[in-house]
Amino acid sequence: MRITDVPEVIDRREGPYGEVVLRRHGELLQIIANGCFLMDTSDGRSERLLVDAALDALGDRFRPSVLIGGLGVGFSLAHATADPRWGAVTVVEREPAVIEWHRAGPLSALSSDAFADPRTTVVEADLVEYVNETSATFDALCLDIDNGPDWTVSEANENLYSRAGLASCARVLRPGGVLAVWSAQPSPQFEETLGNAGFRQVRTEEIPVARGVPDVVHLAVRPG
DSSP: OOOOSSOEEEEEEEETTEEEEEEEETTEEEEEETTEEEEESSOOHHHHHHHHHHHHHTTTOSSOOEEEEOOTTSHHHHHHHTOTTOOOEEEEESOHHHHHHHHHSTTHHHHHHHHHSTTEEEEESOHHHHHHHOOOOEEEEEEOSSSOTTSOSSGGGGGGGSHHHHHHHHHHEEEEEEEEEEESSOOHHHHHHHHHTTOEEEEEEEEOOSSSSOEEEEEEEOOO
């Protein structure tokens, strides 16, 4: 894969939460929010494991529903809809530009089948507000809106990983439902907070990366 030295900005928007940029770096597409690198199209192993780990933790539950927090480059959504074992798949994304890039822009090549899948519902909303306000419930909640509990894109997101925020996550989970949270690095403090918030079977799965600390998925189960 050929990577050029200088990324090319494809689109730049001022959204409701600040600047969001889509750029091309060689063959990769990258999303940048307020100058903070979020993700690119280089791999997707972490995003796929996020979804698979949640499904595996649900055991033999029939056609479970999943709420995916963060559309990003679409890896999690595409992977969920490619698996017929999932039932309804809802993705919550707060940046209208990201949704548009998927519907009719450069990211549509990664997500067009997922968007066309009848199980898919795309909600334009802030995830923190959504889990606080929605009356809907799900079997799994897969969160990938930050670089991890200790490295949030915005200060407002920090509440999501607090005891109160996790209580809201538990509220939208059905009994025995699974919470899966992607992170760029392990967070023992977050594991402790999950336990203090009433979750059980708390564990962390590592995803090896080419360099540095492994990515991880934090997993926890709402008691039945």
